[in-house]
Amino acid sequence: xxxxxxHFFGPIRGLIRKKQQLVxxxxxxxxRRLLDELGRANGxxxxxxxxxEGATVNPALVVFLNGESLDEILDxxxxxxxxxxxxVMLASPILGG
Amino acid sequence: xxxxxxxxxxxxxxxxxxxxLNRCGIVATIRNGKVVRIDGDxxxxxxxxxxCAKGRAGFYTIDSPYRVTRPLRRTNPRKGPGIDPGxxxxxxxxxxxxxxxxxxxxxxxxxxxxxxxxxxxxLLDEIWCAAFGTSLQSLSSGFFCGNAVHPLHFLxxxxxxxxxxxxxxxxxxxxxxxxxxVVHYDTMNGAFxxxxxxxxxKVVVVDPLCSHAASMADEWIxxxxxxxxxxxxxxINLLVNELGLYDAAFLKTFTNAPYLIGENGHYLxxxxxxxxLVWDMASQTARPFDADGIDxxxxxxxxxxxxxxxxxxxxIADGARGYTPEEVSRISGIPAATVRRIAQEFGTAxxxxxxxxxxxxxxxxxxxxxxxxxxxxxxxxxLMNGFAVMLLQTLIGGLDVPGGLMGYHxxxxxxxxxxxxxxxxxPGRVGSGPGxxxxxxxxxxxxxQSIDLFELFPVACYSxxxxxxxxxxxEKYHAPIRPKMLLQRRSNMAFTGAGREIMTxxxxxxxxxxxxxxxxxETAEFADVIFPDLHYLEQLEPGVSGEYHTGSQPAxxxxxxxxxxxxxxxxxxxxxxxDEILLELADRAGFLEDVYAAGNAMWKLPPAYALxxxxxxxxxxxxxxxxxxxxxxxxxxxWYKKDAILVKERSVEERYPGAFPKPRIHVYHEYMLxxxxxxxxxxxxxxxxxxxxxYVPLAEWRPCPAHEPKSPEFDLYMIxxxxxxxxxxxTGSNPLLREVGLRLGYHEIALSPEAAKRKGLKNGDxxxxxxxxGKKAQGRLKLTHAIHxxxxxxxxxxxxxxNSATQGKGPLxxxxxxxxxxxxxxxxFVSAAIDSCxxxxxxxxxxxx
Numbered sequence: 047x048x049x050x051x052x053h054f055f056g057p058i059r060g061l062i063r064k065k066q067q068l069v070x071x072x073x074x075x076x077x078r079r080l081l082d083e084l085g086r087a088n089g090x091x092x093x094x095x096x097x098x099e100g101a102t103v104n105p106a107l108v109v110f111l112n113g114e115s116l117d118e119i120l121d122x123x124x125x126x127x128x129x130x131x132x133x134v135m136l137a138s139p140i141l142g143g
Numbered sequence: 144x145x146x147x148x149x150x151x152x153x154x155x156x157x158x159x160x161x162x163x164l165n166r167c168g169i170v171a172t173i174r175n176g177k178v179v180r181i182d183g184d185x186x187x188x189x190x191x192x193x194x195c196a197k198g199r200a201g202f203y204t205i206d207s208p209y210r211v212t213r214p215l216r217r218t219n220p221r222k223g224p225g226i227d228p229g230x231x232x233x234x235x236x237x238x239x240x241x242x243x244x245x246x247x248x249x250x251x252x253x254x255x256x257x258x259x260x261x262x263x264x265x266l267l268d269e270i271w272c273a274a275f276g277t278s279l280q281s282l283s284s285g286f287f288c289g290n291a292v293h294p295l296h297f298l299x300x301x302x303x304x305x306x307x308x309x310x311x312x313x314x315x316x317x318x319x320x321x322x323x324x325v326v327h328y329d330t331m332n333g334a335f336x337x338x339x340x341x342x343x344x345k346v347v348v349v350d351p352l353c354s355h356a357a358s359m360a361d362e363w364i365x366x367x368x369x370x371x372x373x374x375x376x377x378x379i380n381l382l383v384n385e386l387g388l389y390d391a392a393f394l395k396t397f398t399n400a401p402y403l404i405g406e407n408g409h410y411l412x413x414x415x416x417x418x419x420l421v422w423d424m425a426s427q428t429a430r431p432f433d434a435d436g437i438d439x440x441x442x443x444x445x446x447x448x449x450x451x452x453x454x455x456x457x458x459i460a461d462g463a464r465g466y467t468p469e470e471v472s473r474i475s476g477i478p479a480a481t482v483r484r485i486a487q488e489f490g491t492a493x494x495x496x497x498x499x500x501x502x503x504x505x506x507x508x509x510x511x512x513x514x515x516x517x518x519x520x521x522x523x524x525x526l527m528n529g530f531a532v533m534l535l536q537t538l539i540g541g542l543d544v545p546g547g548l549m550g551y552h553x554x555x556x557x558x559x560x561x562x563x564x565x566x567x568x569x570p571g572r573v574g575s576g577p578g579x580x581x582x583x584x585x586x587x588x589x590x591x592q593s594i595d596l597f598e599l600f601p602v603a604c605y606s607x608x609x610x611x612x613x614x615x616x617x618e619k620y621h622a623p624i625r626p627k628m629l630l631q632r633r634s635n636m637a638f639t640g641a642g643r644e645i646m647t648x649x650x651x652x653x654x655x656x657x658x659x660x661x662x663x664x665e666t667a668e669f670a671d672v673i674f675p676d677l678h679y680l681e682q683l684e685p686g687v688s689g690e691y692h693t694g695s696q697p698a699x700x701x702x703x704x705x706x707x708x709x710x711x712x713x714x715x716x717x718x719x720x721x722d723e724i725l726l727e728l729a730d731r732a733g734f735l736e737d738v739y740a741a742g743n744a745m746w747k748l749p750p751a752y753a754l755x756x757x758x759x760x761x762x763x764x765x766x767x768x769x770x771x772x773x774x775x776x777x778x779x780x781x782w783y784k785k786d787a788i789l790v791k792e793r794s795v796e797e798r799y800p801g802a803f804p805k806p807r808i809h810v811y812h813e814y815m816l817x818x819x820x821x822x823x824x825x826x827x828x829x830x831x832x833x834x835x836x837x838y839v840p841l842a843e844w845r846p847c848p849a850h851e852p853k854s855p856e857f858d859l860y861m862i863x864x865x866x867x868x869x870x871x872x873x874t875g876s877n878p879l880l881r882e883v884g885l886r887l888g889y890h891e892i893a894l895s896p897e898a899a900k901r902k903g904l905k906n907g908d909x910x911x912x913x914x915x916x917g918k919k920a921q922g923r924l925k926l927t928h929a930i931h932x933x934x935x936x937x938x939x940x941x942x943x944x945x946n947s948a949t950q951g952k953g954p955l956x957x958x959x960x961x962x963x964x965x966x967x968x969x970x971x972f973v974s975a976a977i978d979s980c981x982x983x984x985x986x987x988x989x990x991x992x
Contacts (some may be wrong), residue, residue: 055741060255060277060624061592065737071469097587104587106598113747134743138592140273 214238274737283639285607302550309336314492319518353929377471388490388538455811510546530842543801632659763949890956
């Protein structure tokens, strides 16, 4: 099993009304699966903001997996990084916007 | 370094000027504990060891009698310009407790209700906002900065800005900007390179006003305000359709110019693979853009699966054909012969096909640049102006190659499935500056979540003007955020925002306002609590990740160091950054550990420097870790305090990335169609009145509201221009610069003698200006031939009314932003720019001033 600890930063905290969330996923789970699970767990308003389309997430959101930008990984269907724990940072625009 | 002089021992300290965004490296000379002189830092190549008049005079405000030296609390609940707030002095403890309690209350409800505004952000500002749960805004930049500039340079140059490669260029066409003259980011480097190479470069400035940049040019071409896109499209028409002066090889290989466009304006795609198709001249068939051995067609009409398709360049050529020199002349007032001559000059100077040897490598040589800025960006249809200027530079293959237009503040990029360049986001940053905001791929449109309705602007770099609209009309815009607290510093939004009347209404609507204030400016006048702010010469702020480079100069790292002590006693031994106050507030409000977590993530701190929960770190230690994580173990805070500069030569690939293989860039903006469709669908669903007619894939000229005046008596355009002796409101209270401005007519209205004669006015007359929206102001005329005869102009940053800025002598000059109209007609619903060419009538005040 993979334990993904998601830290929410920036205005997305106001939308989701929480700072952190723990999601437990099966070994080999993909980034898409993690974000789908987050969408399911956090209501329609958040799900609409999350938006998973094609290979990427809504560019207004910034996703980091163990410090690496999802934009560089570039594939929502890539498996989550190996290891029992994954640190995920999910932020909406902090600067600008 | 210490030097004994007759006046006592002197020492010199390297630091950074913070008066404008050019951020020059400077050296302060200190004698008997006082700064007595500022010079450019000879070791800093970014500004070539030079400082401008503003920077050299910067220390004159350290001992200002208007400085705030103790925390203050208002006792009068009534707020407004000129209304005495009834300030009372309170202790630091008291001020910190009051503000922390408010933060705690708002954080527990919805942290987005904290409106955090600054135009001079620090690294810690960003992680503090991330940890609290809000965004960091610089509201006023939406009114004076690069609404259209940044997206276009990110799009085609993976950079926030761009400047000509002056040592190698031969021709600079400056349209609506003042390269090398005002607070554009490359001021010092640009000015001195232009000076050194002046005889080898032709500089042509197209501007309604013979600005300071135009006065040093070879040629000034007066243009009717808001018609720049027509002029640029006229040049494009001549280059493509008549002169054949464009870089076909570059367009085929490095742009989407060969992509086939269908009848609906979208790319033609392979039905099976969804790959974009191009026309292969060799096989006379449509093939995927990335197939091997294609002989790309750039022009022509082809039948593909029964549909007519044209390469993007053909679509551009067809679209530009209507902009004949004669039509451009009708729109812009520029003679048709001049349009023809400039097209020929620019196209010839571009030297299509030429190469140059640099560091043993043969590179393309395109010594022609078109530069631009606010004159194009502060308009209705601003993004279309940007499309036109970027298209002109892209057509000649002159991006990031020797002699061409050089991007700076670079970011990383990736290749999309369509083979196109897209910048990669830095965590959490979606604004201008080092945080990339590529219009492509557009952000998915979702219901508004941000204070400025950013979710409804999928291709804009920011939408700050709409924060004002959303605050004043929240129901209309489905705005989810009603600011309950404003925390602002170094963003004089009451002055640089939507005008005095509107900003008064906005600021009165925010229940609790906290300002960090050097002096009580127009915005701090609304505060409930004020913390004394540091002068920029008193603060310690390493750039940390910020390397500055411009044109083909080396990369330089440096930052701010304190050269003077603040004239107040904070609750610490010595305050060196307002960030220390933010950290203290985070601690008292209970989110300090979140700040550390955000720092670990956003600063990418490796395990050795990671911030641990349960620990407490001083501001200095945070900077120490951030510095070491970027520059290495031996380059922490001690190194920074001692040395504070790193200069790194850049390889030829780093200096001229346009000369090397990379993803394709845009000449045709197909993504705009889908972005517009999404905005249209959502705003209809939510019943938000919204204009989506600006989502078009190609540049076109559309009139500004000022081109269709409400009545013929409004017979003049009014514009504003930046002067080289003031930077926004950062210099308004500097007595030396104020004196310079007054001597040069900073407070006067420029008008041509022809226009004055027509209206029976003369030099020195006091007049009333009235816009066709009914806004009024008074000022004194200065007649000059250095302005288009249909235009009146006032200087940006004139008309300050805060006592600290006027030094108790009352406002001088017209406050331009108070004449703006913030309605649907004047706002651009694509770039969020506000139209800043006004239509006015001017009449003499019989009673005088």
